[in-house]
Amino acid sequence: MTELYEDGNALAGPLGEIFAVDVTVAIQRCAHCGRTGPVAALRVYRHAPGLVARCPGCDGVVLRLVRTPDAAFLDLTGALNLRIPLEA
Amino acid sequence: MTPQGASIGLNGLRQRGLAVAIFTPGFHGRRSTDVQLPPGQYLTEDFPVLSAGPTPRIPLDRWEFVITTETEQQYRWSWDELWALPQDTPTVDIHCVTRWSKLATSWQGVSLDTVLADVETAADFALVHSYGGYTTNVPLEDLLDGKAWIVHQFEGEDLPSEHGGPARMIVPHLYFWKSAKWVRGMQLLLQDEPGFWETAGYHDYGDPWREQRYQGD
Ligand SMILES: [Zn+2]
Numbered sequence: 001m002t003e004l005y006e007d008g009n010a011l012a013g014p015l016g017e018i019f020a021v022d023v024t025v026a027i028q029r030c031a032h033c034g035r036t037g038p039v040a041a042l043r044v045y046r047h048a049p050g051l052v053a054r055c056p057g058c059d060g061v062v063l064r065l066v067r068t069p070d071a072a073f074l075d076l077t078g079a080l081n082l083r084i085p086l087e088a
Numbered sequence: 089m090t091p092q093g094a095s096i097g098l099n100g101l102r103q104r105g106l107a108v109a110i111f112t113p114g115f116h117g118r119r120s121t122d123v124q125l126p127p128g129q130y131l132t133e134d135f136p137v138l139s140a141g142p143t144p145r146i147p148l149d150r151w152e153f154v155i156t157t158e159t160e161q162q163y164r165w166s167w168d169e170l171w172a173l174p175q176d177t178p179t180v181d182i183h184c185v186t187r188w189s190k191l192a193t194s195w196q197g198v199s200l201d202t203v204l205a206d207v208e209t210a211a212d213f214a215l216v217h218s219y220g221g222y223t224t225n226v227p228l229e230d231l232l233d234g235k236a237w238i239v240h241q242f243e244g245e246d247l248p249s250e251h252g253g254p255a256r257m258i259v260p261h262l263y264f265w266k267s268a269k270w271v272r273g274m275q276l277l278l279q280d281e282p283g284f285w286e287t288a289g290y291h292d293y294g295d296p297w298r299e300q301r302y303q304g305d
Contacts, residue, residue, distance in 0.1 A: 004139050045140050049185050049265055049285055052140040059142055061221075066289035068302040073289030 005054070008042035014051060014065055018072055027083040032060030039063075039082070126296035129189040136188060137250045140284070144219040144249075144270045151254055153238060154273035157209045165203065170238065170255065173198045178237055180260035182267070183296040195258060197239030200231040211276035215283060216257055219270040223283035225292070226259055226266055228276065235261055238271060263294040263301070 008024055015023045024040040035057040042053040042062055050066035055078075062078040076082070123131060148167045155163040165173070179194045215225050230236065236259040240247050247253035252269025259266045265285050275281075286292050291300040299305060 004137065005142075047136070048138050048140040049290060050140075050288055054141060061141075064288045066285075066302075068289060071289075071302075073303075075288050 004047050005043040005045050008038070008040040008044055008053060010044040010046060011039060011042070011051065011053060011063070011065070014067065014072075018074065021084055021086075023082065023084070025085060028062060029080040030055040030058065030060055030062055031078050031080045033058035034080075123191065125189050126183050127299045128301075129183055129187055129296065132188040132190055134188075135190060135193075135251065136184070136186075138184065138186065139250070139269075140222065141220055146219050146254060146270065148254060152273075153203070153255070153271065155203065155207055155276065156273065157207065157276045158211050158278050161208070163203075163207055167254070170198060170240070173202050176237060178239075178258070178260075180258065182258070182260050182264050185263040185265055185290065185294070185296075185301050189296075194243055195237065195239040196241035196244075197237045197255070197258075199234060200236040200238070201234065203238065204228075204232065207276070209276045211278055213277040213280045214274045215277060215281050216268045216274045217272050218268045219272045222268060222270070224266050224268050225281055225283045225286055226262065227280075227293070230259060230262065235259065261295075263291075263296050265290065266294050 012022065012024045024038070026039050027036055028039050028042070029036045032055060035055055037056065039053070041056055043056055045052045045054070050064055050073075052061060053063040054060060055062050060078055064073075064075040066073040125131060151167045153165045153170060175196055176199050177194065177196050179192055181189060181191045182193055183189045212228055213225060214228050214231060215223055217223055226236075236257060238255050239258050240253070240255045242248070242251060247256060252271070255271055256269045257267050257271045280292065282292060289302055291302055291305055294300050
C-alpha cells in the first residue's frame with residue numbers, strides 16, 4: 001500500500017494565505033532529529049482533519065495547520081527554526 | 089488492499105458524498121431526507137481513509153493494549169487475551185469532522201466496560217495512545233456504559249490497516265477523530281490532557297450533535 005502523503009509544495013496555497021513570503025522555499029530544522037531541508041521536501045498528509053507535515057528523515061511532525069471557517073491554527077513546535085531567504 | 093479514496097481531496101469527498109445522497113436511487117430503500125444526521129454532515133457509503141502519518145505495521149505477536157493509571161499501575165492485554173474477552177458486535181453510525189457520516193457500520197471487539205471492569209482508578213480523563221504516536225483525549229465516563237469499544241473486525245473481516253487494524257477504538261457518539269486507529273493503550277488521568285488534534289485547534293470534547301468541531305464551538 002502506498003502512503004498517503006504529498007511533498008511540501010502542497011503547503012504553498014494554505015500557508016500563502018497566512019504568510020507574505022513563500023514558506024515552501026524556507027529551510028526548516030526538524031526538532032526531533034535535527035535534520036535540515038526545504039519545507040517543500042516535507043511529507044504532507046492532507047487526507048486528515050488538518051495538514052500534517054512530517055520530516056522525511058524521522059517521520060516526526062514538523063508542522064500542523066488546521067483551517068477553521070474564520071481562523072487558522074499553525075503549530076510549528078516540530079521545527080526548531082525556519083530559514084527564510086530574503087532580498088539582500 | 090487498496091487505499092480507496094486516497095487520491096480524493098476533501099472537496100472531492102464532499103462532491104462524492106453529495107452525489108450519493110442526492111442522486112443514488114433507492115439509497116438504503118429510503119430517501120436521504122429521511123435520515124437524521126448531525127448538523128453540517130452529509131451521508132456517504134464510502135469509508136474514506138483519513139491519515140495524519142505513515143500507517144503503522146504491528147505484528148500480532150507483539151501487539152498489546154496497555155492501560156496506565158494515575159498511580160502508574162499497568163494493565164496489559166496481548167492479542168490472544170483481547171480475543172479471549174467477551175466479544176461485542178456493535179452496529180453504529182459514525183461522524184467524521186471532515187463532514188462525512190456513515191450509517192450502520194458493524195464491528196466486532198471488546199467493550200471498554202470489559203477492559204476497565206477490574207481497573208482501579210480515581211481518574212476522570214483518558215488519553216488514548218496509538219502505535220505511530222497519535223493521541224486523543226476522552227472523558228472516562230464517555231468510554232463506559234456501552235459507549236466505546238476496542239474493535240478488530242469491520243463488516244465481518246479483519247480490520248484493514250488503513251482503517252486502524254489490527255485494532256482501533258470506536259467512540260461513535262463523538263466525532264471520529266476521537267476513535268483512535270492502531271490503538272496501543274491509554275493513560276488514565278486526574279486532569280484533562282489534550283491530544284493530537286485537540287492541541288491543533290479542534291474541540292476538546294467533539295460532540296457532533298452540538299457541532300463541536302473547533303476550539304470555541
Ligand atoms: Zn526529523
